[in-house]
Amino acid sequence: MSQTAEIKVDGKTFELPIIEGSEGEKAIDISKLRAQTGLITLDPGFKNTGSTQSAITFLDGEKGILRHRGYSIEDLAEKSSFLEVAYLTIYGNKPSAEEIKSFQDEITKHTLVHEDIKKVLDGFPSNSHPMGVLSSLVTSLTAFYPESLDPNRSKDAVNLSIIRIIAKMPTFAAWAYKNKMGHPANYPDNSLNYGSNFLKMMFALPTEKYDVDPVVAKALDKLLILHADHEQNCSASTVRIVGSSQASLYASISAGINALWGPLHGGANQAVIEMLEAIKADGGDTSKYIEKAKDKNDPFRLMGFGHRVYKNFDPRARIIKKAADEVLEKLGVNDPILDIAKGLEEVALKDEYFVARNLYPNVDFYSGIIYRALGIPTEMFTVMFALGRLPGWIAQWKEMRENNEPIGRPRQIYTGSNHRDY
Numbered sequence: 001m002s003q004t005a006e007i008k009v010d011g012k013t014f015e016l017p018i019i020e021g022s023e024g025e026k027a028i029d030i031s032k033l034r035a036q037t038g039l040i041t042l043d044p045g046f047k048n049t050g051s052t053q054s055a056i057t058f059l060d061g062e063k064g065i066l067r068h069r070g071y072s073i074e075d076l077a078e079k080s081s082f083l084e085v086a087y088l089t090i091y092g093n094k095p096s097a098e099e100i101k102s103f104q105d106e107i108t109k110h111t112l113v114h115e116d117i118k119k120v121l122d123g124f125p126s127n128s129h130p131m132g133v134l135s136s137l138v139t140s141l142t143a144f145y146p147e148s149l150d151p152n153r154s155k156d157a158v159n160l161s162i163i164r165i166i167a168k169m170p171t172f173a174a175w176a177y178k179n180k181m182g183h184p185a186n187y188p189d190n191s192l193n194y195g196s197n198f199l200k201m202m203f204a205l206p207t208e209k210y211d212v213d214p215v216v217a218k219a220l221d222k223l224l225i226l227h228a229d230h231e232q233n234c235s236a237s238t239v240r241i242v243g244s245s246q247a248s249l250y251a252s253i254s255a256g257i258n259a260l261w262g263p264l265h266g267g268a269n270q271a272v273i274e275m276l277e278a279i280k281a282d283g284g285d286t287s288k289y290i291e292k293a294k295d296k297n298d299p300f301r302l303m304g305f306g307h308r309v310y311k312n313f314d315p316r317a318r319i320i321k322k323a324a325d326e327v328l329e330k331l332g333v334n335d336p337i338l339d340i341a342k343g344l345e346e347v348a349l350k351d352e353y354f355v356a357r358n359l360y361p362n363v364d365f366y367s368g369i370i371y372r373a374l375g376i377p378t379e380m381f382t383v384m385f386a387l388g389r390l391p392g393w394i395a396q397w398k399e400m401r402e403n404n405e406p407i408g409r410p411r412q413i414y415t416g417s418n419h420r421d422y
C-alpha cells in the first residue's frame with residue numbers, strides 16, 4: 001500500500017502521509033490537514049479516528065485478539081496474576097521475581113488510607129451510588145498528597161503516586177460498599193494478597209470471623225486481569241484528555257471512573273443484572289424478551305450482547321464464560337437470575353437473528369453473573385470494573401505524559417445562528 005493518501009478538493013490534490021503500526025494497522029496522518037486544506041474531518045464518537053499511537057494494548061476486533069504489551073489475554077488470564085498484569089501494563093515488561101516482590105511490598109505499605117478521608121466518605125448518604133463515592137475518594141487523594149498535583153515531578157514521585165492509588169483503590173472500593181450497607185468500614189489486612197484483602201474489607205463484619213474463599217479470590221483475580229486495559233475505550237480516552245491538560249494522575253483517574261459509570265460503558269454489567277431481574281419479575285419468560293429484542297418497535301434492548309469493537313467475539317467473554325461456569329459449579333450457586341441468563345445465552349449463541357448481528361454474550365454479560373455469584377451487590381459491579389481497569393488508566397496516562405502529547409482540543413462544525421444584531 002502507498003505510504004501516502006491523496007485527497008482531492010475543488011480540483012486540487014493534497015497528499016497526506018500514511019503511518020503503519022507494529023501490527024500492520026494503517027492510518028492517514030491528518031495532523032496537518034487543516035493547515036493544508038482548510039478542512040477538518042468529522043467523526044462523532046471518533047470510531048474512525050485514532051487519538052494517539054500506543055504500545056500498551058493491541059486489539060483486533062475482526063479476529064478477536066487482545067494483547068497487553070504483546071502477551072495474549074488468554075495467556076495472561078491463565079498464567080499471570082492481576083498485580084503482575086498491572087506491572088506489565090504500566091511499566092511495559094513482565095516483572096522479574098525481585099521486581100514483582102518489590103512492587104507488591106510497596107503496594108502493601110500504602111494500603112492504609114488517611115483517617116481524615118473517612119470524613120469524605122461519611123459525607124455520602126448510604127443511598128449514594130458507589131461509583132460517585134469512589135471517584136470522590138480518589139479525587140480526595142489530591143488533597144492528602146499535594147505533591148501528586150504536579151505530573152512533571154521526578155520519575156520516583158510519579159511512581160509513588162502510582163503505587164499509592166493501586167494500593168488504596170481496593171480500600172476505597174470496599175469503603176464505598178460499606179457506606180452503602182451502613183456497616184463500619186474495614187481496614188486493610190496486609191497479610192492477604194490484593195484480591196483477598198479486598199474481599200475481606202468488603203465482606204468481613206465485626207460480629208463474625210471471615211475467611212476468604214480461595215475459589216472466589218482466584219475468580220476475582222482473573223476478572224481483574226480481564227478488565228486491565230482495552231486501548232482507547234471511552235474511560236481511557238477520558239483519562240488521556242484530562243491528563244493532556246497536565247491535570248494530575250488522581251484527577252485524571254477520577255474522570256475515568258466517572259466516564260466508566262455510564263450504562264453504555266462500565267455500567268453495562270450492572271444493566272445486565274437489572275435486565276435479568278426485570279425479566280424474572282415479569283415471569284422469567286426469556287422467549288418473550290428475545291422477541292421483544294427483535295422487535296424494532298419495542299424499546300427493550302438486550303444488555304450484555306455484542307460489542308462496538310469486536311465484530312465476531314470478545315476474547316475476554318470466552319475466558320470469563322469458562323470461569324463463570326467453574327465458579328457457579330464450585331460454589332454450588334442456584335440462582336433463578338442465572339438460569340434466565342443461561343436461557344438468553346443459549347438463544348443468542350444459536351438464533352440466526354443474534355448470530356447474524358454478532359449479538360453474542362460479551363464480557364459484561366458474564367462478569368455480572370460472576371460478581372453476583374461471588375456475593376458482590378449489583379451497584380458494585382462497575383466499581384469492580386474500575387478496580388480492574390485502574391492499571392490500564394495509569395498506563396495510558398503515563399504513556400501520554402512520557403510522550404509529552406499535546407493537550408486534546410478537537411474542532412467542530414458550527415451549525416448555529418449566523419451573526420445577528422443584538
Ligand code: MLT
Nearest residue numbers: 229230233234265308309
Ligand atoms: C472496555 O473494556 O473498555 C469495553 O469493552 C468498552 C470498549 O472497549 O469500548
